[in-house]
């Protein structure tokens with residue numbers, strides 16, 4: 001089975017490509033690095049030819065409400081149109097637990113992406129998860145404040161991207177089912193603690209300062225809106241187990 005992975009070079013996408021192979025399928029990688037632009041649509045129709053499913057693991061690094069909505073709506077519309085043209089029967093998307101409720105900044109883009117899919121009569125599946133363990137690494141890449149590391153005040157129950165990737169491939173291998181049961185990590189953590197542990201484990205010496213982000217975005221991160229509800233499925237790998245797999 002040919003499975004297209006959009007955002008194939010990202011934190012999740014690289015794991016999805018591996019999971020597609022591990023499941024005995026053929027991955028087709030999409031990113032600007034592979035010559036396909038999900039915003040302009042260049043190269044998209046050709047990349048989708050003969051595919052049975054597409055897993056959309058693309059993302060913007062922008063946290064502005066306008067840019068995030070623009071990115072996720074344009075990409076989703078372009079993908080759905082190209083899938084129709086190429087006869088791809090299954091669109092698999094990933095969103096974030098609580099994003100539609102917070103609906104601000106980056107999460108406004110995820111809410112808009114979800115809305116587009118929910119308006120489609122069929123042909124799609126959507127998995128919502130918590131932050132990945134890799135989110136701590138992503139924050140380290142973006143939040144340097146001079147000699148300090150800025151981290152938003154945030155409650156999170158992070159999950160292994162490898163487990164999310166395997167789940168997305170299992171979903172893509174079956175029929176479209178709309179909204180899938182959500183998937184969270186094994187335990188709640190404070191994001192500033194995770195970043196501290198990540199910095200220490202990777203030999204980086206930088207004091208971490210917690211930032212109280214203003215507005216609905218920051219409130220959503222602080223108040224537990226992004227945490228799973230009781231009874232949500234939980235992944236197995238803890239943050240510390242993941243950290244032990246990261247080399248310096």
Ligand SMILES: NC(=O)c1ccc[n+]([C@@H]2O[C@H](COP(=O)([O-])OP(=O)(O)OC[C@H]3O[C@@H](n4cnc5c(N)ncnc54)[C@H](OP(=O)(O)O)[C@@H]3O)[C@@H](O)[C@H]2O)c1
Nearest residue numbers: 007008009010011012031032033037038058059131132135
């Ligand atoms: N990170 C988390 O903790 C987390 C948690 C839950 C859900 N999610 C969701 O999971 C998905 C993946 O997130 P991530 O953190 O893995 O993203 P990421 O690491 O930032 O990767 C983004 C990917 O999108 C590609 N991309 C960006 N713009 C593109 C364009 N115009 N055309 C083609 N490809 C483009 C990038 O490749 P190029 O730059 O080479 O184009 C890259 O492969 C997103 O939908 C995100 O909302 C993330």
